[in-house]
Amino acid sequence: MRGFSQNGWSLAGLVVLTALLAMGAGDDARFNNLGHKLMCVCGCNQVLLECNHVGCAYSDRMRGELAAGLERSESDDLTLQTFVQKYGPTVLIAPTSTGFNRVAWVVPYLALALGVISLVVLARNWSHRTQPVSNSASQTPDMLDAYRRQARKETEL
């Protein structure tokens, strides 16, 4: 019960902190944040706010549209959606986490999980199958020589 209440307080603290941070974020921060979620579509393959072509036919206009969207007090999602409708889905810098695009995000983590599980299973199987080392008293000189060669191989180049 005590642990639960501690977790509850931590969660509440986190929510309050997040809310305070969100309230503190001004339009400049939102502009910067959203501008880094969009690509310039002039073909330079750069983030909208990092496109450095003065006179670029797109980036200046897109920045203006972004600022206008923020002035209209649109939500972040609505602003981004407006850009998607106008310039197509490639204007977003990363796949969304909806529909088929979710696959883009899930697959690497799935691969990591599968890799780790496979490796642990493999390692456990290997270590269980390892032959026990026999008593040194029963070793013949030839076997000891072989072990010495092996030791040399494993420690020398």
Next chain:
Amino acid sequence: MSQLGSYALLLALALSAYSFIGGLAALVWPGAQSERLGETARRAGIAVFGVVFLAALVLVAAAFADDFSIAYIFHHSNRDLPAPYKFATLWSGQEGSLLFWSLLLSSYGLILRLRHRTDTRLFAYASVIIAAVQVFFLLLLNFAAHPFAVMQGSLPPDGNGLNPLLQYPEMVIHPPMLYLGYVGFTIPFAFALGALIMKYPGEKWIHITRRWTMVTWMFLTCGIFLGAHWAYSVLGWGGYWGWDPVENASFMPWLTGTAFLHSVMMQEKRGMLKVWNMWLIFATFGLSIFGTFLTRSGVVSSVHAFAQSSIGDWFVGFLLVILAVCLYFYIVNRHHLRSEHRLESLVSRESSFLFNNLLFVLFCFTVLWGTLFPILSEWVQGKKVTVGPPFYNKVTIPVTLLLLLLTATGPLLAWRKTSLESLKRNFLWPFLGAIAVGVAMIVFGVRPWTDISYFYALMAGMLATLVALTVISEFVRGGRVIARHTGQSLLPSMLHLWHRNTRRYGGYIVHFGVAIVVIGILGTPFNQEAEKEMGYGDKVSLGPYTLVCRSYTQEDNPNYGNEWAIIDVFRGGKQITTMYPERRFYKASQQTQTVPRIHATVREDLFLVKDLYLVYEGINPDTGRPIIKAHLNPMVPWIWIGVLVMIFGTITALFANAAPVRVTVPARVPEPATVGAGD
């Protein structure tokens, strides 16, 4: 001139085909006759170098002679192009860079064929495989991307010029380094496939290819970081890595190649991971070809894809042939690749290599997945999506941190099994050092709870410190042992230790370099920038710096016209430097290009060095005044220093070991003791 080049390429194709078919016949039907046939095939392979070299020479000579009757020279050079860039014309376009690929492959082939006495039969197999790869590239050059194609109609008075982005000194060395890396992986691939085909006994092929692989890896590392430095110094967006598909293409074989360099030690020492290593080097070579395909086919859009055409189908076909051949011989001869030993403990050097390989391969898979997802999305959804830096950063940063942890811990684990006591003994001080750095970072303002990027920076700082300290502690501990037995002081003892086992300690130096690179990268979340239209005397503040525009002006030369600003930089009221950000207009190509200026604040900040990075973005047509964008990028210079350390470490690892330290000891110890020999 174009005819000479064309005939040289045809002759090279004929010689390569002979080297492949003759060499193959000699291996398949052994006998007295076949020995002579094999020898002529080897010599034909050697001759390929001379003929391809001639073709490359002709192309470079045509660039210097402004021979615009050759279409390639017309498209990639012009009369006023400075001499070094005329030389770089060889690899500036698609046809030339494929010729350069072929030239490098024939150079590697030349060295290999001249050293064939090391193991005649294995080298014969490798030679045939290299000849097969060479045939593919020469087929491309002769029939799909001919560098000596002539212009139709009247002769143009001047060429289109070189892409302005490529007119930068590093461009003269970045592509050759990258290509030396890409092409170089053909050699370990050829040896691995040859060893598999002939069921080569033992691990000698790994010993033979070890230096080839390390040199190749070093060139690829050099090429990647030169590319990053070029992007930083030329593209003018203030960053050095943008997860562009072509950057990714060079990074993927580097990742699998790095995994191979580690896992191959398990095969050498414990006879383990034979199948894994075989496929790792197959994948590395395949990814090198795939990288060339990405760069040249135009299948994905990239700022680096300077040359695009329809040769993509050729590469897809070649990749399928490689896969089929590798798969066939693996299935037929897989019994030859049985492990000699099993893992004995999860806390051991072996298991650290296993996890290290898993992470490298997963990293590579993530990069490949992100690069190809736009194409997959188009197939499935009918629309392309962009997979940019946020995707890669989110997935790869945690993997990189785990890799750093393994870089710190792996080398200190023993083969077979590590005791808890030894772990405590080896890690205590480095661990405490890393904690101290973490606390210092928090004290100096890194707040990991406010932003995930700060959390990553804190972790990267601590883990990089852990890596650096474990490397230092290894040197010191080993040096002390030698010092105790020889009476030398610590530093000469440490040098002796390194010389005694260059591979191990060279590898540690590479790890140390990686830690420095990470320290350079962790400054990214603290980047600052400002943009302002600046007239005479206008000021802009950025961090502790004040930038004052003293003047702006224009100049003209035969190659380009330029506009530039003169910006005085002040800190604490004292002028520290003057910078000249510039923007050029190249006349032949009719393209503009920014030339950022960078000032590293070494004198002012020492270890916490920053790059002050100024970009002349252009003139506001309404006011006639320049727009200057300024970036303040902390720690970036450490990246380039770290790379130099990595290269130094790799070079030292290539040296042969010195003799063991012979210690004169009392008679009751019969054998001389050796130190610094483990790996």
